Amino acid sequence: MSLVLKPLRWFLLPVILIGVWWAASAGGQNFYLPTPDAVVRAFGPTWTPATLRADVLPSVVRLLAGFAIAGLVGVAAGTAIGLSPRLRAYSEPVLEFLRAVPPPVLIPVVMLFAGIDNTMKVTVIVFGCVWPVLLNTIEGVRAVDPVLDEVCRAYRISGLTRLRTLVLRGASPQIMTGLRQALAIAIILMVISEMFAASSGLGFTIVQFQRGYAIPEMWTGIILLGLLGILLAGLFGLAERVILRWYFGLRRAARDGGN
Amino acid sequence: MAAQTETALLEITGLRKSYGDFEAIRDVSVALAAGELVCLVGPSGCGKTTLLKCAAGLMRPSGGTVTLSGTPVTAPPADLAVVFQEYGRSLFPWLTVRRNVELPLKEKKLGRAERNRLIDEALSAVGLADRGDAYPWQLSGGMQQRVAIARAVAYQPSVMLMDEPFAAVDAQTRADLEDLIRSIWQKFGVTILFVTHDIDEAVYLGERVIVLSSAPTVVQETLSVDLPAARDQLTTRADPRFTELRAHVYAEIQAAKKRAPAPATD
Amino acid sequence: MAAQTETALLEITGLRKSYGDFEAIRDVSVALAAGELVCLVGPSGCGKTTLLKCAAGLMRPSGGTVTLSGTPVTAPPADLAVVFQEYGRSLFPWLTVRRNVELPLKEKKLGRAERNRLIDEALSAVGLADRGDAYPWQLSGGMQQRVAIARAVAYQPSVMLMDEPFAAVDAQTRADLEDLIRSIWQKFGVTILFVTHDIDEAVYLGERVIVLSSAPTVVQETLSVDLPAARDQLTTRADPRFTELRAHVYAEIQAAKKRAPAPATD
Amino acid sequence: GCGGSSGSEVKTEGGNAQVTVGTIPIVDVAPIYLGKEKGFFSKRNIDLTLKTAAGGAAIVPSVMSGEYQVGFSNFTSLLLARDKGLPLKVVSNGVSSTGVQGKDFGAIVVAGNSPIKTPKDLSGKRVAVNTLKNIGDTAVRNSIRKDGGDPATVKLVELPFPDMPPALAGGRVDAAFVVEPQLSQTLAAGARPITSTYVDLAPNLSVAGYFVTEKLLASDKDLVTRFTEAIQESLAYADAHPDEVRQVLTSYTKITPDLIPKLTLPKWPVEVNKESVATLGELATSDKLLSKAPDLNALYAD
Amino acid sequence: MQTESPAAPVTAPAAVTGAARRERAGSNAVRGAVGALIALAVWEIAPRIGLVSSTDLPPVSTVLRVLVREAGTSAYWTAIGETVYAWLLGLLIATALAIVLGFSLALLPAVRAFTTSTVEFLRPIPSVALIPLAVIVYGTGLGSTLLLVVYAAFWQIYVQVLAGVADVDPVAEETARSFRFSRWARIRHVTWPSALPYVLTGVRLGAAVALILAVTVELVIGAPGLGAEIAVARSGTEPALVYALVLTTGVLGVLVNVGVRAGERRLLRWHASVRREVPV
Numbered sequence A: 001m002s003l004v005l006k007p008l009r010w011f012l013l014p015v016i017l018i019g020v021w022w023a024a025s026a027g028g029q030n031f032y033l034p035t036p037d038a039v040v041r042a043f044g045p046t047w048t049p050a051t052l053r054a055d056v057l058p059s060v061v062r063l064l065a066g067f068a069i070a071g072l073v074g075v076a077a078g079t080a081i082g083l084s085p086r087l088r089a090y091s092e093p094v095l096e097f098l099r100a101v102p103p104p105v106l107i108p109v110v111m112l113f114a115g116i117d118n119t120m121k122v123t124v125i126v127f128g129c130v131w132p133v134l135l136n137t138i139e140g141v142r143a144v145d146p147v148l149d150e151v152c153r154a155y156r157i158s159g160l161t162r163l164r165t166l167v168l169r170g171a172s173p174q175i176m177t178g179l180r181q182a183l184a185i186a187i188i189l190m191v192i193s194e195m196f197a198a199s200s201g202l203g204f205t206i207v208q209f210q211r212g213y214a215i216p217e218m219w220t221g222i223i224l225l226g227l228l229g230i231l232l233a234g235l236f237g238l239a240e241r242v243i244l245r246w247y248f249g250l251r252r253a254a255r256d257g258g259n
Numbered sequence B, C: 001m002a003a004q005t006e007t008a009l010l011e012i013t014g015l016r017k018s019y020g021d022f023e024a025i026r027d028v029s030v031a032l033a034a035g036e037l038v039c040l041v042g043p044s045g046c047g048k049t050t051l052l053k054c055a056a057g058l059m060r061p062s063g064g065t066v067t068l069s070g071t072p073v074t075a076p077p078a079d080l081a082v083v084f085q086e087y088g089r090s091l092f093p094w095l096t097v098r099r100n101v102e103l104p105l106k107e108k109k110l111g112r113a114e115r116n117r118l119i120d121e122a123l124s125a126v127g128l129a130d131r132g133d134a135y136p137w138q139l140s141g142g143m144q145q146r147v148a149i150a151r152a153v154a155y156q157p158s159v160m161l162m163d164e165p166f167a168a169v170d171a172q173t174r175a176d177l178e179d180l181i182r183s184i185w186q187k188f189g190v191t192i193l194f195v196t197h198d199i200d201e202a203v204y205l206g207e208r209v210i211v212l213s214s215a216p217t218v219v220q221e222t223l224s225v226d227l228p229a230a231r232d233q234l235t236t237r238a239d240p241r242f243t244e245l246r247a248h249v250y251a252e253i254q255a256a257k258k259r260a261p262a263p264a265t266d
Numbered sequence D: 001g002c003g004g005s006s007g008s009e010v011k012t013e014g015g016n017a018q019v020t021v022g023t024i025p026i027v028d029v030a031p032i033y034l035g036k037e038k039g040f041f042s043k044r045n046i047d048l049t050l051k052t053a054a055g056g057a058a059i060v061p062s063v064m065s066g067e068y069q070v071g072f073s074n075f076t077s078l079l080l081a082r083d084k085g086l087p088l089k090v091v092s093n094g095v096s097s098t099g100v101q102g103k104d105f106g107a108i109v110v111a112g113n114s115p116i117k118t119p120k121d122l123s124g125k126r127v128a129v130n131t132l133k134n135i136g137d138t139a140v141r142n143s144i145r146k147d148g149g150d151p152a153t154v155k156l157v158e159l160p161f162p163d164m165p166p167a168l169a170g171g172r173v174d175a176a177f178v179v180e181p182q183l184s185q186t187l188a189a190g191a192r193p194i195t196s197t198y199v200d201l202a203p204n205l206s207v208a209g210y211f212v213t214e215k216l217l218a219s220d221k222d223l224v225t226r227f228t229e230a231i232q233e234s235l236a237y238a239d240a241h242p243d244e245v246r247q248v249l250t251s252y253t254k255i256t257p258d259l260i261p262k263l264t265l266p267k268w269p270v271e272v273n274k275e276s277v278a279t280l281g282e283l284a285t286s287d288k289l290l291s292k293a294p295d296l297n298a299l300y301a302d
Numbered sequence E: 001m002q003t004e005s006p007a008a009p010v011t012a013p014a015a016v017t018g019a020a021r022r023e024r025a026g027s028n029a030v031r032g033a034v035g036a037l038i039a040l041a042v043w044e045i046a047p048r049i050g051l052v053s054s055t056d057l058p059p060v061s062t063v064l065r066v067l068v069r070e071a072g073t074s075a076y077w078t079a080i081g082e083t084v085y086a087w088l089l090g091l092l093i094a095t096a097l098a099i100v101l102g103f104s105l106a107l108l109p110a111v112r113a114f115t116t117s118t119v120e121f122l123r124p125i126p127s128v129a130l131i132p133l134a135v136i137v138y139g140t141g142l143g144s145t146l147l148l149v150v151y152a153a154f155w156q157i158y159v160q161v162l163a164g165v166a167d168v169d170p171v172a173e174e175t176a177r178s179f180r181f182s183r184w185a186r187i188r189h190v191t192w193p194s195a196l197p198y199v200l201t202g203v204r205l206g207a208a209v210a211l212i213l214a215v216t217v218e219l220v221i222g223a224p225g226l227g228a229e230i231a232v233a234r235s236g237t238e239p240a241l242v243y244a245l246v247l248t249t250g251v252l253g254v255l256v257n258v259g260v261r262a263g264e265r266r267l268l269r270w271h272a273s274v275r276r277e278v279p280v
């Protein structure tokens, strides 16, 4: 039963949506909305191993680099800010300001400092996706159980150990939420950053297709982005399961009797 | 009490604590000599936890001073262990029982072998030798409380503050743990401030019992427990002096609960 | 016990519960007649909380059945109230004390005036009439526990499951609350299953005391408390039969703790 | 016609046709702003609304969807669109190169101290163009090829025009293909032009044009004709009155007043230089931008 | 055995009430201003000492002068109005959608199982890549901006809602179940308050992303608003104007944060993160 149900769960909705898409695009009146089969046919020729290596790989590397740096910076800064109400008071308006600046208008400024190569693109990714990590870390750190905090103080568990065993672990469910968000944003920013001063990359290629009116090819790119997203989200889920094992265990234990 | 003050290790003088407009502790002075075991009883909500937290340097009093060996306590001092009333929440849910007990020992920079010995000893003392690899949320309430006790015991502190540490364990285990505390106290000369609601326990354990009034709290009475130092669950509790003392404490608590608090200014 | 089963309101038969590989409850059958007050005692970690949660329909047993008035319990049935052992976490921190007590009443669709009356009554019964506007985290542990009790009492359930409800309150308050429960029980004919570690309390409160063995748990003994129905803190506790019973229960718990569990197959 | 209810044209109470034109806020479209001011449209019963978009890529879909009736785009983009089967028709020329080497509105510039002297030196260098695989791309490669260099080795980098001056000044690129006003801006900052790119491409190159959909052309030929007349009158007027052009620039661009007199204005001939567009098409085909040689006749409405 | 006489006179504790809280809030505002001033000083000095070219990054004083000039024009305020309208409306829709969907999905595991794959697929699709789609459906008007704003902000809030719903204290949940709270009552009285801290973080994240998208869409497709103004300014030759508009955008972001923070202090008074910082 579940052998049938499981894949069904995964595929039912996508199949329906593709059906809707097919119905909407049938007849081909709309130039911008090709039929699914046109997109599928375009997939093979568009994404050959060569183009994957030339366009997708550099993008993914930049994406992962940006995501990793954003994760580190976000958690580090978030912890510091979350632990110190004073620091938060000083930095919040400036951070909120920076957060509200749209990356596309920011890119020229970043280019002034970081050039137009990988550094710029990674910087843009970092700049954009650090926020969910930062905010969630701040909130997670602020919300650490007061009783546990007192335990640490009573046993004079301080400094790095306190950080590792209390602050970061306590905030980890929320930090992971932030990272999950950051991952999605990193993909978006990978595309945006490649709209400027690029000559290769997945985002660049999609924009090129769009400008060149290669619409089915453009859709293959968007779908590839989606697939990339699923893949990364899946890997992230695995990592999360390991890191938050205690948390899921605790919730499951509580739900054990749930209906 | 003046005599005790001179040799006091932990000295709380004129302690006041208000939460916003609410005056919890009005004026409490308590002094513990080194190696003394003092029990603190009082009506629910009178400020025992508050007092303990102030003594541990976890909370800043609104007035009065707390000193340990003569130096003012502003942060938790070295070699102090606390067992919290909210035992369940005082365990790290992401660490196993063993790791929970180990963490403060690591901070104390003990070697691995030494740590393992202490953990094993403490866990078997509280009857949890075989549950070391469980997570706290896989344990019953009483077991969690015993883990918190094991953590404090393994730490080998010189001052131990315990906030209703046996509230969630069964009578037999409770008796065992009481004897455990007494034996640790006698062996290592630990100074212990022990909060309990169980009057028998207070009398059985303590050398002195301090009864607090209800909030705004003052010290209602200090009672020396003149029972022999070697105590035993059967003989001590059967001692007529024991019965006398517990009846006295009970009457005091009843009085404390009923007493209309004195007006703040006079 | 066969006689009781026929008129049983809450009936637990052959209950088993394993957490993963760990066999917590092996085989427990308990039946409560309508309007009965039964106390449950047992070593720490023997599965009292587990049993209560299964009885409340909050947890699915691994085996055996739970029925209330003959219908199987799969979800919490109507007119049942639970006081949780983890009282602190069972209060909603975002609601004041009053609102915490009020919320289930609202769910029960009681009118405002009725609700207010019940809240006021319950809060004064537990001695918290003046703290209705505080948040739970502004209260001491014992006060929080009393809020949880007030919430259950105000709900006017027909079945009440209480998991060590008085563990965190002082002796005097405890005595008052014991009498409160007895009077509610007598007045409204509530069926009560009451977990406690305090043997005196079990004997004082219950009509029957059920002693559980340690895990894997079976019923070690069921004891009828043949004390007069009208009980009183002074006279009842002074009754020689009371002392006899409590000594018996104590011995049973000691036995339970020591007993090596019987092998699974017999 | 059959397109009466297509929604692409709305009559107002005054009987005027509502026409929305998608433009880009650059010098090239000055004539239409000027023409609107002069009443060339309203006298033909056209109620003109001008919307600025960031580039041709955003304008084409809007024209296709009927949101705009007319769009402004460069010819390479239009050839690309037709190559992919988008039913677009050019109704009028939009803007043309001056055809004078050294005095055009677009040029490849290098830093003042750069060793690069002629386009040939660009082989193997990094050159900024505003959009890859488009007219700038074609034009730069063409200039190098014509000068005897190897267009295959040049590294083209896509960079919006406004970001080119700092990138050039910061040495991030070796050269940049800029148009006005960034051309004047870089020159004022000490940059040196090495060639007028559009002039290299073809004599009097038609760079961009105004276009409509085939559907509109079929459903409301009259409106398209009126619009064409009006825009052509505007182009001619603009070409003849450069001072008024400079004046109208202040109304829709944010070019600083001190720079406006210094700008090199393009030419606005009325007719498309079809020969130059054919050259564009050939180059685009040989650069593989187009899948096949374009059917140029199908591109024009007339 | 001796009884201590109760308390000597004690000075009444300082009433730590509204006044102190306001004072604290005031000093926080001062600190924020100090932080902002430091940032502004860096911006002013960097171009002045030649760290960056002042034509590329004009000193803040120049930018502020331009900003004041622009603030005198009605076009500036119209643009702000357009952007703010699209932004707030989009944020509102996204928040409502995310909360409704997040809660129903979290509470209906079956629905969740069926939608996971689609959701995980759609989530990383960059909103900017959907611009052509938006233009086809809605043209270049408010509709396009809204579509993209809602799409982008939705995910931010949605993920937070899911995490928040999962983070309910199990004991609180059991309490509610034991009193047979209806499904709706459990959502309303237990899940919702527990998830609220997460939701508010989501709204703060979503607000920024919505603003970014509103401006970006305006920038890319030229829908009217601040973004379109920035696009026009960028193709002009006055960098200070671009920065003045960017500054405006950032200030809008700060204002929203101030609003959400204020709401947070009210709504989350009970939460560990807030009550720890309120003076006791």
Ligand SMILES: Nc1ncnc2c1ncn2[C@@H]1O[C@H](COP(=O)(O)OP(=O)(O)OP(=O)(O)O)[C@@H](O)[C@H]1O
Binding pocket: A253, A254, B137, B138, B139, B140, B141, B142, B143, B168, B169, B170, C019, C020, C022, C024, C042, C043, C044, C045, C046, C047, C048, C049, C050, C051, C085, C215
């Ligand atoms: N989620 C869980 N996972 C694994 N084991 C569990 C879990 N919950 C409870 N247990 C185990 O089940 C046993 C019974 O637990 P329970 O909480 O019912 O005990 P109890 O009788 O209420 O004890 P106490 O008097 O200390 O509260 C314990 O040994 C405990 O370790």
Ligand SMILES: Nc1ncnc2c1ncn2[C@@H]1O[C@H](COP(=O)(O)OP(=O)(O)OP(=O)(O)O)[C@@H](O)[C@H]1O
Binding pocket: B019, B020, B022, B024, B042, B043, B044, B045, B046, B047, B048, B049, B050, B051, B085, B215, C137, C138, C139, C140, C141, C142, C143, C168, C169, C170, E280
């Ligand atoms: N954060 C707080 N805000 C306001 N009032 C508080 C706060 N914490 C404690 N109180 C009040 O201070 C008084 C003393 O609390 P405390 O926890 O010290 O009591 P306790 O003696 O430990 O009681 P119990 O025996 O019930 O644990 C109580 O009346 C309580 O309501």
Ligand SMILES: [Mg+2]
Binding pocket: B048, B049, B050, B085, B163, C140, C141, C142
């Ligand atoms: Mg307490």
Ligand SMILES: [Mg+2]
Binding pocket: B140, B141, B142, C048, C049, C050, C085, C163
């Ligand atoms: Mg229990």
